[in-house]
Amino acid sequence: MVVSICVGSACHLKGSRDLVELLKNAIEKHNLSEEVTLTGSFCLGECNRNGVTIQVDGEICPGVTVEEFPEFFQTKILDQLGKGAT
Amino acid sequence: MNDLCADIGYKSINHYGEQLCGDHVDVVEQEDGSTVIVLADGLGSGVKASILSTLTSKILSTMMAAGLSVQDCVSTMVATLPVCSVRGVAYSTFTIIHLLDNHTAELIQYDNPHIILLRNGKATPYQKTEHRVDNKKIFFSTIPLQEGDVFLAMSDGCPHAGIGNTFNFGWKEEDIADFMELITPIGYTAKTLATMLVDECDRLYDSKPGDDATACVVRIRRREPMNVLFGPPANRDDSGRMMSLFFSREGKHIVCGGTTASIAANWLGKQLEVKLNFELDGEVPPIGSIEGVDLVTEGVITINKVLEYAQDYVSDNLAYQQWSLGRDGASLISRMIFEEATDINFYVGRAVNPAHQNPDLPINFNIKMNLVKELSECLKKMGKHVKISYF
Numbered sequence: 001m002v003v004s005i006c007v008g009s010a011c012h013l014k015g016s017r018d019l020v021e022l023l024k025n026a027i028e029k030h031n032l033s034e035e036v037t038l039t040g041s042f043c044l045g046e047c048n049r050n051g052v053t054i055q056v057d058g059e060i061c062p063g064v065t066v067e068e069f070p071e072f073f074q075t076k077i078l079d080q081l082g083k084g085a086t
Numbered sequence: 087m088n089d090l091c092a093d094i095g096y097k098s099i100n101h102y103g104e105q106l107c108g109d110h111v112d113v114v115e116q117e118d119g120s121t122v123i124v125l126a127d128g129l130g131s132g133v134k135a136s137i138l139s140t141l142t143s144k145i146l147s148t149m150m151a152a153g154l155s156v157q158d159c160v161s162t163m164v165a166t167l168p169v170c171s172v173r174g175v176a177y178s179t180f181t182i183i184h185l186l187d188n189h190t191a192e193l194i195q196y197d198n199p200h201i202i203l204l205r206n207g208k209a210t211p212y213q214k215t216e217h218r219v220d221n222k223k224i225f226f227s228t229i230p231l232q233e234g235d236v237f238l239a240m241s242d243g244c245p246h247a248g249i250g251n252t253f254n255f256g257w258k259e260e261d262i263a264d265f266m267e268l269i270t271p272i273g274y275t276a277k278t279l280a281t282m283l284v285d286e287c288d289r290l291y292d293s294k295p296g297d298d299a300t301a302c303v304v305r306i307r308r309r310e311p312m313n314v315l316f317g318p319p320a321n322r323d324d325s326g327r328m329m330s331l332f333f334s335r336e337g338k339h340i341v342c343g344g345t346t347a348s349i350a351a352n353w354l355g356k357q358l359e360v361k362l363n364f365e366l367d368g369e370v371p372p373i374g375s376i377e378g379v380d381l382v383t384e385g386v387i388t389i390n391k392v393l394e395y396a397q398d399y400v401s402d403n404l405a406y407q408q409w410s411l412g413r414d415g416a417s418l419i420s421r422m423i424f425e426e427a428t429d430i431n432f433y434v435g436r437a438v439n440p441a442h443q444n445p446d447l448p449i450n451f452n453i454k455m456n457l458v459k460e461l462s463e464c465l466k467k468m469g470k471h472v473k474i475s476y477f
Contacts, residue, residue, distance in 0.1 A: 038362060
């Protein structure tokens, strides 16, 4: 699974860096580093008022915020990989 | 005409407690490609010295540039300078570097510490002929230029640094030459070299300089073009034209902006990869890479930081330690366009990015256009040739 986080101008100002940290930590915590590749990307063309655009494989998820991150990680990453809640 | 050019930079520190500097550097560029650089050190310090040195450097640079003889210049200067009421003399020392078409340097030196010439990274002695003009001992030299030559002109505040404090007799000129031999080969700009030298003087003076100290560095280097692509074109159909013009130019290529980078990657048929390394406490977004492009960065935020560095560079040059070592996009661009480049071509796209029109974000279209304008002003002050093309 390839997860790319937008680090373009707008997303950067809305906190890409924090989300990169959150993702790195969450991936480590769930021992997913073998399965998930983290990468950056520039504008994915789905800019939103709030939050950062993250692309999971082909699917673009705009507007991910730090508050919504746990839900995003659960539904878009853990569920997709077939890992249950922990 | 050859493909050499001169990178000129200088920096001064003031006598402790003084607001004005008694040293003055003046650079006059002629249309025929010759340049006159004058460093003058006025007697004493403060207002009086400042007036003396400013007058001296202005008179000499203007008259020399107009092609008048040194004899005339010096006698005009002596006749014009106001006489000091305390000491009964009108006096300012000077050093003139006259670069002819970037192939020969004429040095004319009066009472300042002698110019240090570094050739192939080593301090190199050169011939001086002594002449008497109006009873003043003036030294003349003519030196054919080579790529990599560095000329260091100083006021006596530099070799006097640390007198009776750090050193018994100040910072000896041989030791200054050693210091320069150490830092010159790294490739710093003239301004940075001058800053490093003067910073070292300030340190030796224990931050309380007993005299105004000035260093002026002239670096002879090869012309180095650099091309910067910033923003997608206002009309989508112009992308191909913009890319082919940009990539056909000689020199290195920098691409700034996310959308711009994807257009460039597309045009080249290469993959755009973006890294996730946040440097500089994440102030500037991470950089990317495209095969065939020398540097890929984010747009507005990165360029904004570059502009900050540029504005600092042309004033106090306090941030050079930050950008000369940093690995973030802004530092990388700064090193490439402040240090490496002599001619910079901007290819600026005028497309409006809908993501930037969010009133909550401190970026918008006008800011983007102003960034380029202000940055090119700063680059011109650094002595760079700048060309901007809009799309």
